[in-house]
Amino acid sequence: MDEKNNIGSLYRRIPKVDVVLKGEKIEKLQQQYGYEVVLQELQNQLQNLRDSIAGGITEGDLMELIEKLPDRVERAVCLSLDFHIRPVINGTGIILHTNLGRAPLNLRHLERGNQIGCGYSNLEFSLEKGCRGDRYGHLEEIICRVTGAQAALAVNNNAAAVLLALSVMTGGHEAIVSRGELVEVGGKFRIPDVMEQSGTRLVEVGTTNKTRLEDYEAAVTEETRAFLKVHTSNFKIIGFTEAVSTSELAELGRAHRIPVIEDLGSGLLIDLERFGLSHEPTVQEKIAQGADIVCFSGDKLLGGPQAGILAGKKEYIEKMKKHPLLRALRTDKLTISLLESVFMEYLNPDKAAESIPTLSMLCSTVECLQERAERLIKMLRERGIKADIAIERSEAEAGGGTMPDVSLESRAVTIVPAHVTVETLRGKLYRGAAPVIGRISDDKFWIDVRTISDQELERTADMLVWAML
């Protein structure tokens, strides 16, 4: 037989769609997952067969593939319906790991969100007046109580908050920024680009390491609409540096009737020095120092959902509420509910440090971490893990582009597998039912326990033992 005929006969071996659909296994799949999903995956699999023939598959191999067709369709259907975003166990010791979803939330706060999400709510309905209400009003009072601001507004993220503040307050005019604060934060958020997007002309003053009050003053023109201060949250310049404080700038601003906008990055709301950490500026501090508008993230040190918060003077917040851009940047009802729950915790700062996961991880004591690591080791031994395991000192960090110079002494469980390489172990762990993310160093797999909750320990142990098999 010549090759062309041979290929033709191979194509004729491919079963017809309606015949396969009547097979027992495929019929069951249709009952469970529906006709459309099964048909789609079957057609994909049949196309794969045609591609294999074009690629020169032998008749024997082809018949084997055809025999396994129902199994392959079943696997493809299950895979196509598997959730793509999944929980992982964070053994990196990086608390606000941007790639792993930044701040984890407290289940209690999420349950409140469930109630709002599962049914209807007064999102835009005034229960007092019985008519249309204000979706931006739910959070204003609580944010003001916690931060000391006159007015507040929440949007989609801090990038959106900065864009809105600039669009409303400086769009079409000039804003003055220190050259030491023209930062880029993760994911290509660059201050000069955001300013351009808002239609603001950037006026740079000072130098990379030193900017003085007179630099700002000398740059003031008729066109100046704000002094913009940006917290250099993800890097530190050491050595001979000089920057102007928010209070000094606010004073200059008052003399010239120019507001100060401060992009604080992380929305820290409690004093970390109480927990033996170094000082990081808080939102309350910035408001008290006279910043007219402070912008900050909801899911960095604040420990809440993804959001951006604007807090400050009422006259500016009112203008933002009327700006058309707000409609494109607004938060949904779940975020509003979660933010409200998280802000409520801050009414009692001692409680916040316990109930907000980001803060409790940040403030965990070394004794507590040592004890957690020992419990994990015990669980691994009980399960008969086939590896050398030990507890070692490690360095955890806040992450999320915050507190770049702070390293937190922590504890890690290190693992040297007996039968597989450490790279193989990592690969398997990442593909597991509950992926455990860690790092390889010194030919060991490191799992920092600062970012693993007590509730996750059993699952972590199960996954590690499974991955070693």
Ligand SMILES: *Cc1c(COP(=O)(O)O)cnc(C)c1O
């Ligand atoms: C993180 C950060 C942002 C961006 O905040 P998102 O909530 O990620 O949009 C903006 N400015 C500063 C200084 C930051 O640290």
